[in-house]
Amino acid sequence: MDFSYPYPGSSDEKLVWQRFLAGQPEAFEKLMSTHFRSLFQYGSKFSKDKEFVKDSIQDLFLILWEKRENLSSDIVVKSYLMASLRRLMHRSTTTRSRLFDNASPEDEGVFEIEFSVEEHYIESESAFMLTEKVRKMLSELPRRQKEVVYLKFFQDLDRNQISEVMEVSPQTVSNLLQIAIKQLRTYWKAEFLILLTIHLFI
Amino acid sequence: MDQYKNFKSEDFVWDSFFRQWVLTPTRESDQVWNDWLLQNPEISDLVYTARQTVLALKVQDTEISSREIERIISKTVGSINQPYERETILTDVAQNRFYQRSWFQFAASVLLIVAAGLWLKFYDGSFQNSESKIASLLSGKVEKGLIERVNDSSQPMEVWLEDSSRITLAPKSRISYPEKFSGAKREVSLHGEAFFEISKDPQQPFFVYSNELITKVLGTSFTIKAFDSSRQVTVEVKTGRVSVFAKSDPNLRSKIRSRELSGIVLSPNQKIIFERDQMRMVKTLVEKPQIILPKAQIPHFEFEDTPASEAFLSIGKAYGIDILFDEDLLKECPLTATLDNQTLHEKLSIICSAVESTYEILDGQVIVHSKGCRN
Missing domain, CATH: 2.60.120.1440 (Jelly Rolls)
Incomplete structure (x- = not known):
């Protein structure tokens, strides 16, 4: 099977969505295979339980299929699916913890994301230090800023799409992004010097 | 492009236009950035540093195989064609999943204990059965x-x-x-x-x-x-x-x-x-080994005064094949070649003849024989 990734918002994708709404099983399969991997990766940020993430995605598509007659044909498919999955998972997480009576306040709205460095791209010492620094600063961002940065820079969503996914106003998205970027750009001289010294001594 | 003149490396890292050029370059963006870099050579170091960072920084994703995705999709597609099953799946969702109810969990554990007992009792019998199945498959x-x-x-x-x-x-x-x-x-x-x-x-x-x-x-x-x-x-x-x-x-x-x-x-x-x-x-x-890395991760096999040892490493990684060589000898052998369109064997032959070595395939690995290049 060919898992091709059409450009987000391309007319091709719209067409598949319209055929899905018209009830064509081939379009269901195409839609699911196009988006499964990125939805799985997005969903995994909310829960470490792989089976739960897989089940949620499966449920998501079945629910959409069931109520396809009431869905709008004019949407950006990628962000719509991400928003729906996020809602669905949050809903089941809350009910799940209630059922097992072990609800902890931290369970509400987890967004766990880790960044890694692919070293074969790194050629110079300065690039190594910059990348390590950026990685560290990313991991220190508060949860909502992390999610905004992830959606904007690693999922290529625009402001309106992010506001749809995170269920906040576009203005809030801009604010969150601005704060995050400001923090990420701060040139932290002290740390730079320490890193440099450590490197000289190794 | 003037706004970029006062940029530091980390400003470039988070600039959308810059990221777009690095991650999905087009002919137009290549032209714009390369022209600008020619006019502003003093910034080029910063830009190249930022470029490496943008490329190297990845979100660590949970792994899932294409097979597994395929399996789930075909299961799901199968269930939309069967109205009955579809309904049960949907009620599950609506009722927060049947199997999470406590009476069901209790019943399931009782069933499990009974089943385990039965299994122990009949284990010997069933095992023999599967051995005989192998035997019949063996005999065709x-x-x-x-x-x-x-x-x-x-x-x-x-x-x-x-x-x-x-x-x-x-x-x-x-x-x-x-x-x-x-x-x-x-x-x-x-x-x-x-x-x-x-x-x-x-x-x-x-x-x-x-x-x-x-x-x-x-x-x-x-x-x-x-x-x-x-x-x-x-x-x-x-x-x-x-x-x-x-x-x-x-x-x-x-x-x-x-x-x-x-x-x-x-x-x-x-x-x-x-x-x-x-x-x-x-x-x-195999006769024509194929690159096993996903398309986006295939490196360019463009070598300019690159140690031959590095070239072998990058080729071995791309094809998922062990290439054995004497690192100390071959890192003294500079190589300049572009090998994007050659098969594995052509790549190996070209490199070997450039650095006066030979190679052989032994036990599914490539072994490079070299005397080094220090003369």
């Missing part, structure tokens, strides 16, 4: 409950198994497999040639019996050629790992039963040739 007899497909046409034929594994059966070949896989193994037998794409399930390893050879996999794709009329049986791996052993192997039973892959293990681009009359196995490389 068609047992009841087995489906046999024969490809008499001149076109390859597609066969789907119950676990959503796909087999492409070559002409003049036949395969038999059970209607439903039960027990700890999935077993099929093949006469002739087939390409297998096996869905991953480490709990239920997949076995192919073909003439004198047994191939065991956990989830991967590979080709087997085992025509009754041919002197050789061959197995070629495209993705994943498979293990191969002869039916005459004295430790056959433990190898079949073990959860791991034992015997001769093949990785991508490796091939085993079993000489039927000599009962001898030789491990080598």
Whole structure:
């Protein structure tokens, strides 16, 4: 099977969505295979339980299929699916913890994301230090800023799409992004010097 | 572009236009940025540093195999075609999943205990049963409950198994497999040639019996050629790992039963040739090894005064093949070549002749012989 990734918002994708709404099983399969991997990766940020993430995605598509007659044909498919999955998972997480009576306040709205460095791209010492620094600063961002940065820079969503996914106003998205970027750009001289010294001594 | 003149490296890292150029360059963006860099050479260091950071920084994603995705999709697509099942799935969601209710959990655990008891009681019997099934597969007899497909046409034929594994059966070949896989193994037998794409399930390893050879996999794709009329049986791996052993192997039973892959293990681009009359196995490389990295991660094989050792490393990584060489000798050998469009063997020959070395394929690995370049 060919898992091709059409450009987000391309007319091709719209067409598949319209055929899905018209009830064509081939379009269901195409839609699911196009988006499964990125939805799985997005969903995994909310829960470490792989089976739960897989089940949620499966449920998501079945629910959409069931109520396809009431869905709008004019949407950006990628962000719509991400928003729906996020809602669905949050809903089941809350009910799940209630059922097992072990609800902890931290369970509400987890967004766990880790960044890694692919070293074969790194050629110079300065690039190594910059990348390590950026990685560290990313991991220190508060949860909502992390999610905004992830959606904007690693999922290529625009402001309106992010506001749809995170269920906040576009203005809030801009604010969150601005704060995050400001923090990420701060040139932290002290740390730079320490890193440099450590490197000289190794 | 003037706003970029006062940028620091980290400003570039988070600039959308810059990221777009680095991650998905177009002819236009290449032109704009390269022109601008020519006019502002003093900033080029900052830009290249930022560029490496943008490329190197990745979100660590939870892994899921394409097989697994395929399996879930075909299961889901199957259920939309059956209205009854679809309804039950939807009510599950609505009621926060049936199996999470406590009475159901209680009932399920009681059932589990009873089942475990029964299983212990009948364990010996059922085990014998599966051994005899192997025996019948070994002898090539068609047992009841087995489906046999024969490809008499001149076109390859597609066969789907119950676990959503796909087999492409070559002409003049036949395969038999059970209607439903039960027990700890999935077993099929093949006469002739087939390409297998096996869905991953480490709990239920997949076995192919073909003439004198047994191939065991956990989830991967590979080709087997085992025509009754041919002197050789061959197995070629495209993705994943498979293990191969002869039916005459004295430790056959433990190898079949073990959860791991034992015997001769093949990785991508490796091939085993079993000489039927000599009962001898030789491990080598497939004729045309393919790059195994996903498209986006394939490096450019453009070398400029690069140590030959680095070139071999990057090629070995791309093809998933071990290339053995003397690092100390070859890092003194500079190489300048562009090798994007050559096959693996062409790449190796060109590099070897450039740095006065030779190479051979031994046991599925590439071995480079060199005297070094320090003269």
